[in-house]
Amino acid sequence: MRLRNLSTFIKVARLGSFHAAAQQLHTSQPAISARIAALEAELGVALLLRDKSGTQLTARGTQLLPYAEKLIAISQEMKAQISQEIPEKGSLRIGISDTLAHLWLTKLLKHWQTKHPLISFELTSDMTPILIRQLQNHQIDFALMVADQSTPADISVGQLSSYPQCWVCSPNLHHHSTPLSVADLATFPIISFPRDTRPWHYLHQLFNTLDEPPPIHTCSSVANMLKLIQQGVGIALLPIPLLEQPLSEGSLIKMETEQTPAELTFCYAWRQDDDRILPQQLAESSLAIMQIP
Known part of the structure; x- marks a missing residue:
């Protein structure tokens, strides 16, 4: 029972x-x-x-x-x-989106190592649809990912944080200060996260209002995406916390737009049939750490 x-x-x-x-x-x-x-x-x-x-x-x-x-x-x-x-022993398999890994993985893992010294953490990075499937198939035990409205009922989900986004490009690619329309943005090569992710769907809907939507080039790695944009390959819509260093260094510039982009929301998740207390403890610590400005 x-x-x-x-x-x-x-x-x-x-x-x-x-x-x-x-x-x-x-x-x-x-x-x-x-x-x-x-x-x-x-x-x-x-x-x-x-x-x-x-x-x-x-x-x-x-x-x-x-x-x-x-x-x-x-x-x-x-x-x-x-x-x-008795401290918990064993291992916990964690899936994390590349954006959150880029921003928070070091702080999270240091905290988890301190709080759970006998646990081995097995980390993998992937897109939300894949992480959800891996949770359901018992391939991972806990996930930190982009929030998705289609999360299955057998997965426990809680919101972590939401980040504002902005369009960015190389200083060599764009020089105008006038706010850009959707049609203006479509004149540039567009770089996004992979197909079927929430950011990709957002851009797909945004540009579908045009008679000729631009092609959207995808990349699964935040580090590679930043490098492509800095080298002038295209423009991208990204969470602002990812952009603090390149914006301050001047290797990227913010593009002013007529429309304010939607925020990107992240969540934690684990299977409801997992009776261990560890996933909930990791969720609570992740929520606390990611609220730090």
């Missing part, structure tokens, strides 16, 4: 609402329904009834509730005792 399903049952029973439980557990209502259905199927009884007046416990549900609460309390006490006395 999965403790997650029991915990979800307790939450629905106490709140009297599948919707309210989904909000508090930061997941979707269908995911809540699936957990309750799995628990009912395992026990062979109906636990909850839903009608226009709300959600009510059945007689069997009322009978189960105190036992479920005792089991969850024992589980939490056990985890607390173990985490206090």
Whole structure:
């Protein structure tokens, strides 16, 4: 019997609402329904009834509730005792977007090494769609990536930070101070993150308003993308924190535009069936570190 399903049952029973439980557990209502259905199927009884007046416990549900609460309390006490006395050992596989790796990986890994000295961290960098698939396929355990609205219901997700973006280019490629329109931007070679990423979709929609959208050249490496732009190969829309050094050095210049580009939002994620406390601890530390200006 999965403790997650029991915990979800307790939450629905106490709140009297599948919707309210989904909000508090930061997941979707269908995911809540699936957990309750799995628990009912395992026990062979109906636990909850839903009608226009709300959600009510059945007689069997009322009978189960105190036992479920005792089991969850024992589980939490056990985890607390173990985490206090015995440091976690083993390994954790982490996937991270190249942008976040470029900005934060050194600080994150130093912090994790200090807090979890017996854990081996296995790091890989990739695009959000691939990281989501790797999470679902148990190829990685934790991800730091660009937020994606299509994240599956079996993945726990939380927002990390949002960064403003701006268009940049080599000083040799552009000299005008007049704000540029979308059509003006389309006269330059465009360099972006790979196809099917959120930045690529944003540019695809932006330029689709034109009769002749420009070709968008893609690159998966932030370091290589910056080098291409600095060498005048094209222009790019990038998060401003990535650009602080090249802008201050003058190897890149900011292009003023008529439209303010959308911010790029990042998130953390792990599988909901992972009962370890470590992914949540890494999420909390990542959130704290990435809020530092």
